[in-house]
Amino acid sequence: MVYPQVERMIEMKKVFTASTVEEAKLAASNEFGADVEKISFTVIEEPKKGLFGKIKGEAKVEAEYVPSKSDIARSYMMSILDAMDIENVSIEVSEIENGAQFEINGDGFEELIGKKGELLDAMQYLSSLVCNKVDREYFRISTDCNGFRERRKHQLEQLAIKIANNVKKNGRTSALEPMNPYERRIIHAAVSEIEGVTSRSTGEEPYRKVIISSTEKKFKDGGYRGKGGKRNSGRRDRKPKAHFDITTSFEKDYKKPKPEDNLDAGLYGKIEF
Numbered sequence: 001m002v003y004p005q006v007e008r009m010i011e012m013k014k015v016f017t018a019s020t021v022e023e024a025k026l027a028a029s030n031e032f033g034a035d036v037e038k039i040s041f042t043v044i045e046e047p048k049k050g051l052f053g054k055i056k057g058e059a060k061v062e063a064e065y066v067p068s069k070s071d072i073a074r075s076y077m078m079s080i081l082d083a084m085d086i087e088n089v090s091i092e093v094s095e096i097e098n099g100a101q102f103e104i105n106g107d108g109f110e111e112l113i114g115k116k117g118e119l120l121d122a123m124q125y126l127s128s129l130v131c132n133k134v135d136r137e138y139f140r141i142s143t144d145c146n147g148f149r150e151r152r153k154h155q156l157e158q159l160a161i162k163i164a165n166n167v168k169k170n171g172r173t174s175a176l177e178p179m180n181p182y183e184r185r186i187i188h189a190a191v192s193e194i195e196g197v198t199s200r201s202t203g204e205e206p207y208r209k210v211i212i213s214s215t216e217k218k219f220k221d222g223g224y225r226g227k228g229g230k231r232n233s234g235r236r237d238r239k240p241k242a243h244f245d246i247t248t249s250f251e252k253d254y255k256k257p258k259p260e261d262n263l264d265a266g267l268y269g270k271i272e273f
Contacts, residue, residue, distance in 0.1 A: 012032050012034075012063075012064065012065040012066070012067070013062070013063070013064040013065075014028070014031070014062070014063055015044065015060060015061070015062050015063075016028045016031075016060070016061055016062075016063055017058045017059065017060045018058060018059055019047065019058060019059065020047065020059050021043055021046060021059040021061060023059070024059045024060070024061045024063075025039070025041055025061060025063070028041070028061070028063035028065075032063070032065045033075070034065050034067070034071070038065065039063050039064065039065045040063070040064045040065070040066075041061050041062070041063055041064075042061065042062040042064075043059070043060075043061050044060040044061060044062055045057065045058075045059065045060040046059055047059050069100075069131040069132070069134060069139040070093050070095075070100045070131075070139075072130060072131040072134065073100070073102065073127040073128070073130065073131040073139075073141055074091050074093055074102065076126070076127050076130045076131070077091055077102060077104065077123055077127055077143075078091065080123060080126075081104075081106055081109070084112075086106040086107065086108060086109050086112075087106060087107045087108075088106055088107045089104075089105070089106035089109075090104075090105050090106065091103065091104050091105075096140065096142060097140075098138065098139065098140045099139050099140025099141055099142065100139070100140075100141065100142070101142040101143075101144065102127075102141065102142065102143050102144070103144055103145070104120075104123070104143060104144070104145050105145060105146065109145060110145055110146055110148075113145055113148060116152070117148055117149070117152055120143045120144065120145060120148065120149075121143075121180060123143050124141050124142065124143040127141050127143075128140075128141040152183075153186055156183055156186045156187060156190070157186060157190045159176070159187075160186070160187045160190035160191050160199075160212075161190055161194065163176065163212050164190070164191050164194045164197045164199075164212055165194070167197050167212050167213060167214050168194070168196045168197050168214055168216070171214045171216065172214075173211060173212070173213040173214075174211070174212050174213075175209055175210070175211050175212075176209055176210045176211075176212070177209060178203070178206060178207045178208060178209045179208075179209060179210065180206075181208075184201050184208070184209075184210050187199060187210045187212075188201075188210065191210075191212055196214060196215055196216050197212055197213065197214055197215060198212070198213060198214075198215050199211065199212045199213075200213075
């Protein structure tokens with residue numbers, strides 16, 4: 001199935017008539033929503049000069065526009081924003097490796113993306129599906145709004161450091177809330193920089209989450225042995241604290257790492273159809 005928005009863009013081939021060739025080209029540009037330079041034209045007929053220089057007939061040109069995947073994604077995003085009554089919309093497109101980044105702005109849009117960027121994520125995911133239906137050559141879509149992604153990354157890194165330090169201190173495994181692949185990779189990267197803790201992803205989408213646990217061995221006296229065999233302080237006269245594994249039976253069925261959690265993967269990983 002090809003999405004209606006994509007199908008309309010793919011079938012942009014039509015004959016236009018006007019008083020001049022230039023006017024016919026401009027009519028095609030307005031209807032296709034693309035610059036004249038991006039459209040291929042074939043002049044079928046040109047107006048002819050009659051007696052006394054009078055122009056007879058009309059110009060007839062065949063116009064064909066084959067949109068890029070960036071064009072398709074941008075058009076789809078614009079249709080969503082228009083349906084949401086977002087005004088003064090602007091989408092700036094910049095090329096990235098194997099794809100494009102879309103900086104979206106509009107009156108009220110930034111307030112709608114929420115603290116976790118759910119709207120940005122949804123537009124990114126859906127537009128990726130739409131433009132990649134054209135062919136099987138994967139094209140990566142990244143959306144942002146006024147630096148939101150960088151702010152969110154900083155928040156997640158601080159969260160990962162805080163949770164990892166708590167786990168390192170008390171030895172108790174900690175599970176974070178479900179996150180998308182991109183945000184999980186940020187957590188994994190931050191945890192990997194902290195000695196004494198490790199992280200893994202578990203569960204199935206959209207409930208897949210990061211589990212942070214200690215790599216230090218706990219002894220009966222409540223102390224820990226880290227790298228080098230040194231034992232951390234722990235009072236012998238104190239009963240050992242209970243070590244709770246909060247991993248559920250459901251999560252244990254999905255301990256096998258998944259490709260999208262690879263730290264070297266790109267934004268959101270590749271979308272398979």
